[in-house]
Structures are given as structure tokens and as C-alpha cells.
Amino acid sequence: MAGAISSFPTAASLNQPIRATSEPWFVKAVLIGIVFAFFTLFLFLPLVVIFQEAFANGTAVFFAAFSDEYTQHSIRLTLLTAAIAVPLNTIFGLSAAWALTRFDFRGRSLLITLIDLPLWVSPVVGGLIYVLIFGAKGWFGPWLYPDADMLAHSAIARFLDAHSFHIIFAVPGIVLATTFVTFPFIARGLIPLMQEQGTKEEEAALSLGANGWQIFWRVTLPKIKWGLLYGIILCNARAMGEFGAVSVVSGHIRGQTNTMPLQIEILYNDYNSPRSAAFALASVLSVLALITLILKTFAEWRAERQLAEAAAAFDFPVKR
Amino acid sequence: MGKRFILPGFGLTLGYTLVYLTLIVLVPLSALFLKTESGGWQHFWNTITSPQVVASYKVSFGISLIAALINGVFGVIAAWVLVRYRFPGRRLLDAIVDLPFALPTAVAGIALTTLYAPNDWIGHLFAYNQPLGSFISPQTPFGAWLATQGWAKDFLGREGLRIAFSQLGIFIALTFIGMPFVVRTVQPVIQDLHLDVEEAAACLGATRLQAFTRVILPGLLPAIFTGVTLAYGRAVGEYGSVIFIAGNLPFKTQITPVLIVSKLEDYDYSGAAGLGFVMLLASFVILLLSNGFQAWDNRRRGVA
Numbered sequence: 001m002a003g004a005i006s007s008f009p010t011a012a013s014l015n016q017p018i019r020a021t022s023e024p025w026f027v028k029a030v031l032i033g034i035v036f037a038f039f040t041l042f043l044f045l046p047l048v049v050i051f052q053e054a055f056a057n058g059t060a061v062f063f064a065a066f067s068d069e070y071t072q073h074s075i076r077l078t079l080l081t082a083a084i085a086v087p088l089n090t091i092f093g094l095s096a097a098w099a100l101t102r103f104d105f106r107g108r109s110l111l112i113t114l115i116d117l118p119l120w121v122s123p124v125v126g127g128l129i130y131v132l133i134f135g136a137k138g139w140f141g142p143w144l145y146p147d148a149d150m151l152a153h154s155a156i157a158r159f160l161d162a163h164s165f166h167i168i169f170a171v172p173g174i175v176l177a178t179t180f181v182t183f184p185f186i187a188r189g190l191i192p193l194m195q196e197q198g199t200k201e202e203e204a205a206l207s208l209g210a211n212g213w214q215i216f217w218r219v220t221l222p223k224i225k226w227g228l229l230y231g232i233i234l235c236n237a238r239a240m241g242e243f244g245a246v247s248v249v250s251g252h253i254r255g256q257t258n259t260m261p262l263q264i265e266i267l268y269n270d271y272n273s274p275r276s277a278a279f280a281l282a283s284v285l286s287v288l289a290l291i292t293l294i295l296k297t298f299a300e301w302r303a304e305r306q307l308a309e310a311a312a313a314f315d316f317p318v319k320r
Numbered sequence: 321m322g323k324r325f326i327l328p329g330f331g332l333t334l335g336y337t338l339v340y341l342t343l344i345v346l347v348p349l350s351a352l353f354l355k356t357e358s359g360g361w362q363h364f365w366n367t368i369t370s371p372q373v374v375a376s377y378k379v380s381f382g383i384s385l386i387a388a389l390i391n392g393v394f395g396v397i398a399a400w401v402l403v404r405y406r407f408p409g410r411r412l413l414d415a416i417v418d419l420p421f422a423l424p425t426a427v428a429g430i431a432l433t434t435l436y437a438p439n440d441w442i443g444h445l446f447a448y449n450q451p452l453g454s455f456i457s458p459q460t461p462f463g464a465w466l467a468t469q470g471w472a473k474d475f476l477g478r479e480g481l482r483i484a485f486s487q488l489g490i491f492i493a494l495t496f497i498g499m500p501f502v503v504r505t506v507q508p509v510i511q512d513l514h515l516d517v518e519e520a521a522a523c524l525g526a527t528r529l530q531a532f533t534r535v536i537l538p539g540l541l542p543a544i545f546t547g548v549t550l551a552y553g554r555a556v557g558e559y560g561s562v563i564f565i566a567g568n569l570p571f572k573t574q575i576t577p578v579l580i581v582s583k584l585e586d587y588d589y590s591g592a593a594g595l596g597f598v599m600l601l602a603s604f605v606i607l608l609l610s611n612g613f614q615a616w617d618n619r620r621r622g623v624a
Binding site: 021022023024027028031032034035036038039041042043044045046047049050053091092095096098099100102103105111113114115116117118120121122123124125128129130131132133135136137138139176179180183199202203206211212215216234237238240241242243244247248260261262264265268275278279282285286288289290292293294296297 | 328330337338346355398402407418422423424428442496515556559577592611
């Protein structure tokens with residue numbers, strides 16, 4: 001392709017678009033100004049507010065916010081929830097991405113749409129569905145909240161009641177709702193990446209005698225690790241920050257079923273506690289969000305490189 | 321077809337995917353349908369058409385639409401600027417676009433409320449005795465006219481413009497959470513535009529504006545529609561960021577998800593399920609619509 005003739009600069013080969021394909025400087029300046037103003041108003045200022053308000057009463061008050069017993073409990077509960085939901089969704093994401101990108105079958109696009117569904121359902125609905133199933137008046141309500149009559153008849157009801165095992169207004173419901181809401185993240189990050197990378201390397205490994213697990217661990221996983229890492233981190237950030245769905249199933253019992261976002265709400269609405277306490281806790285989740293953004297930028301760069309390397313190895317063009 | 325089944329693991333991975341999907345998503349969602357039905361269709365119909373509920377649809381679906389359209393305009397400008405121009409701070413802007421994805425909605429909610437509450441950061445600038453707020457003070461002709469308008473009543477407070485705790489606040493929150501969608505769907509399309517088409521337009525005597533409206537914009541439209549639909553879908557169901565800034569007054573600033581929660585608190589399970597069913601149906605339609613736009617975009621750009 002690269003002959004002597006194409007050494008002439010064309011618009012496409014120049015970094016700077018030439019005049020016919022770019023705007024006058026004042027149009028550029030106005031557009032850039034609009035974008036800066038819009039981003040400042042909607043993105044930068046909210047971030048500034050969080051940290052400014054968190055430290056508004058000094059660092060001593062900031063750190064004092066974390067000595068509160070209920071706040072500490074909410075942090076532990078959030079960590080526990082994410083520690084269950086994220087691995088579950090990671091295994092699912094890998095499995096779904098393998099099935100959907102390595103094979104072509106009927107109903108494939110319907111399956112992708114269904115996997116996407118929790119992203120577009122209101123988080124409140126995400127919590128509601130579990131209340132309808134496990135709540136006092138839900139499907140399994142009679143077993144989980146037995147009356148005296150039931151207790152006499154059902155061994156399960158006696159067992160559950162004796163151990164006061166509940167799902168709604170308890171930790172299992174919070175984990176379930178969080179899993180629902182963060183369900184698609186890893187799968188929908190991996191599917192386009194694995195689709196673009198193709199299957200030639202895996203087929204080569206297969207022809208050299210590798211079995212399925214060997215192909216996955218030694219060929220596929222190294223190829224997708226950055227995309228996977230980003231998916232896990234985003235899923236984790238969303239799991240720790242989920243509010244709507246968890247709020248519906250939690251019951252807001254202090255020291256028992258409050259996650260960090262719910263504790264932020266309580267602190268914010270509590271006129272006895274300083275506003276900075278709510279923002280101190282919020283600032284922790286905001287740092288997590290910022291780390292997510294930094295890693296995303298990094299992972300995108302790495303994923304792009306992995307894709308380019310994969311393309312170069314097999315010498316086929318990649319459409320970006 | 322046969323060629324696509326060379327690699328192992330089809331049964332295992334597809335089976336696991338289907339089982340997990342069914343347990344976590346499909347069975348719970350079907351509960352919504354069955355619970356709605358168990359309350360009887362008459363009860364369902366009365367629930368979803370009661371005046372307070374219809375008012376909440378107007379707030380949820382109406383303000384989401386305005387927010388999505390505003391995001392459409394500014395998202396396209398942002399995507400254009402981020403792809404085509406080189407200026408200091410570009411990478412920072414590009415990275416921060418995804419903030420509404422990563423920031424917990426409750427955190428966004430309290431931050432935006434603090435920003436726009438009447439006596440706070442930006443909110444206090446719109447008091448009538450402040451330079452910005454004086455434009456809409458009832459003493460000015462424009463302010464007096466505005467005060468007579470029914471739609472403006474909600475956000476004209478006694479002492480100034482009420483941004484938080486009015487429909488304006490809901491608009492701000494919904495714009496915030498919908499921001500990444502338009503930018504991120506339009507950006508790659510602008511990236512793939514061929515400059516030679518624009519050169520051809522210029523050679524044929526088109527001004528830059530004509531080239532944009534007649535050559536560039538038609539190519540971007542499917543992606544813009546996709547992005548706006550996605551932003552709309554996200555905004556319609558949003559809960560966390562809105563409840564802090566909205567005020568949640570019935571008929572004025574109450575969104576449908578808030579109504580679902582209040583029905584649940586009253587142990588009206590079938591009522592909550594009915595509203596949830598309406599919301600689920602709406603998300604499904606929006607999702608299908610965005611998939612349609614996406615397919616149109618892919619066809620247009622020749623991507624498989």
C-alpha cells in the first residue's frame with residue numbers, strides 16, 4: 001500500500017484537518033467554550049462540591065464521621081455485598097461472552113437484549129421484583145413469614161423461623177438486588193471485545209491439542225484481561241454505589257441493613273449530624289468512581305493495543 | 321453454522337448463561353406480571369390510571385424527554401469537540417464524561433442538591449436580589465409575565481428561582497445521569513467519518529455550515545437517535561439522584577419510581593407491581609427502539 005506516491009500529504013494523513021474540513025477559529029472557540037461550561041456545570045462542580053463539603057468542617061470532623069458505629073457497619077455491609085455480587089457476575093459475564101462470541105446460534109441477539117435488560121429497568125423495579133417474591137405478602141411469603149398455622153405444618157417454616165432467616169429487609173435481599181442491577185456490566189464489556197478479537201488464536205490452540213480450559217486460561221484470558229479488569233471494576237463501583245434497588249429491599253435498619261449509599265441518605269437527612277458527615281462517606285465512593293474512570297482510560301488504551309496486536313499477529317484489518 | 325462450533329464449551333457456557341439469566345432476571349421479572357394479574361385487571365387499570373399516577377408519568381416521561389433532547393444537543397457538540405479539536409484539557413474532559421456511570425446515584429443526588437438548593441452554591445445566585453436572579457424578579461416585565469404562566473409557577477419561589485425541589489431540579493438530575501450516552505454513541509461515528517466527503521462538499525462550493533447540515537449531520541443521525549433513546553431510557557427509571565433534588569410533591573415533582581416505593585411502604589403489593597409493570601414495559605419499548613436505531617446506524621456505516 002505505502003508507495004512513493006502516497007507520501008503526498010492528504011487531509012486524512014495529516015493530524016490537523018485542512019481548512020476545507022475544519023471550522024473557523026472563533027467557531028471552534030465557541031464550541032470548546034460551550035463544552036467546558038456544560039461539563040463544569042454538570043460534572044466538575046458536583047465533584048468539587050462533594051470534596052469541599054466533606055472537608056468543610058476540617059479534617060478532624062471528616063475522620064470523625066468514620067468512627068460512627070453505624071457508618072462502619074454500612075461500609076462492612078457494602079464490602080460484603082460487592083464481594084458476593086461481583087464474582088457471581090464475573091463468572092456469568094465470562095460464560096455469556098464465551099457462548100455469545102464463540103458460537104453462532106438462533107436467538108443470539110435476543111439473548112443479548114435480555115442480558116442488557118437490567119440496565120434499562122428502573123432500579124426501583126429491580127428491588128420490587130424481589131419483594132414480590134420473598135416479601136411478607138410475596139410468593140414465598142408464607143414460608144418466610146409463617147403464621148402459627150403454617151408453623152405447625154411446615155418443617156421448612158419452623159426451621160426458617162427458628163433461625164430468623166429473612167431475605168427481604170435483610171442481607172440476602174440486598175445481595176440479590178445488587179446482583180440484578182450489576183448483572184450486565186461484565187458481559188456487555190466483554191462481548192464486543194471478544195467479538196472483535198475473533199477466534200483464530202483459540203482455533204490454533206485447539207489444533208495444537210489444547211483442551212477447553214487450557215484454551216480459556218492460556219489464550220483467551222490473557223487476551224481479554226484488561227477489558228475484563230475494567231468490567232470488574234465498573235461492576236464493583238456500581239455494586240457498592242447501588243441505591244434504588246437496595247433501598248427498596250433493605251428496610252433501612254440501622255446497623256443491620258444499611259449499605260453506604262443508604263447511610264449517606266440517612267446522614268444527609270439527619271439534621272442532628274453535620275452535612276459534612278454525609279459528604280465524608282460520599283467522598284469515599286467518589287474516590288472509587290474516580291479510580292474507575294482512571295482505570296477505564298488505562299484499560300481502553302491497553303485493550304486497543306491488545307486488539308492491534310491480535311490484528312497484527314494474523315494480519316487482518318481491524319475496523320475501529 | 322457448523323463451522324462456528326469448532327471450539328469447545330458451547331453447552332456448558334450457554335447452559336450456565338441461561339440458568340443464571342433465568343434465576344436472576346427472568347423469574348423475578350415474571351413475578352411482576354403474575355403479581356399484577358393476581359390483583360385483578362380492574363385494580364391494575366385503576367392503579368395505573370389514577371390521577372396522581374398519571375401526573376407522575378407526565379413528570380417522569382416528560383422531563384426525561386427534555387433532558388434527553390438537551391443531552392442530544394450538547395452531547396453532539398461535546399463528541400465533535402472531543403474528536404475533532406486539540407486543546408489543553410481534552411483528555412480530562414474525555415475521561416470525565418463517564419462520571420455519571422461511575423458515581424453512585426445517591427452521591428450525585430446530594431451533590432446536585434447542595435449545588436442548586438436556594439441558599440447554596442449556584443442556587444443562591446438566582447435569588448431575585450442577585451444579578452442573575454434579577455432578570456426573572458417579578459419587578460421586571462419579563463418576570464411579571466413569567467409569574468402569570470402556569471408552567472413556571474412550580475419553580476418561581478418567593479425569594480428567587482427554585483432549581484432544587486422543583487421540576488427544574490429533576491431536569492438537572494436527569495440531564496446529569498444521561499450525559500454519557502449521547503457522547504459515547506456519537507464519538508466513534510465522528511471518528512469514522514471520512515474527511516474526503518467533507519472535502520468534496522467544500523470543492524462543490526458548500527459552505528462549512530452546509531457541509532455540516534447536509535453531509536455530516538445525516539450520517540450522525542442514527543447514532544444521535546440511539547444515544548438520545550438510551551439517555552431517555554436511563555432517565556425514565558432513575559431514582560437515586562432524583563429523590564434528593566425533587567421535593568417529591570404529589571402532582572408536581574413526584575416521579576413514578578417514587579410512587580412505586582410509597583405503594584410498597586403501604587403494603588399495596590399489587591399496586592406497586594402494576595406500576596412496576598408499566599415501567600418495565602416502557603423500558604422494554606425504549607430498549608427495542610434503541611436497538612432499532614443501532615441497527616440502522618450499523619447498516620448505514622456498513623458495520624456488521
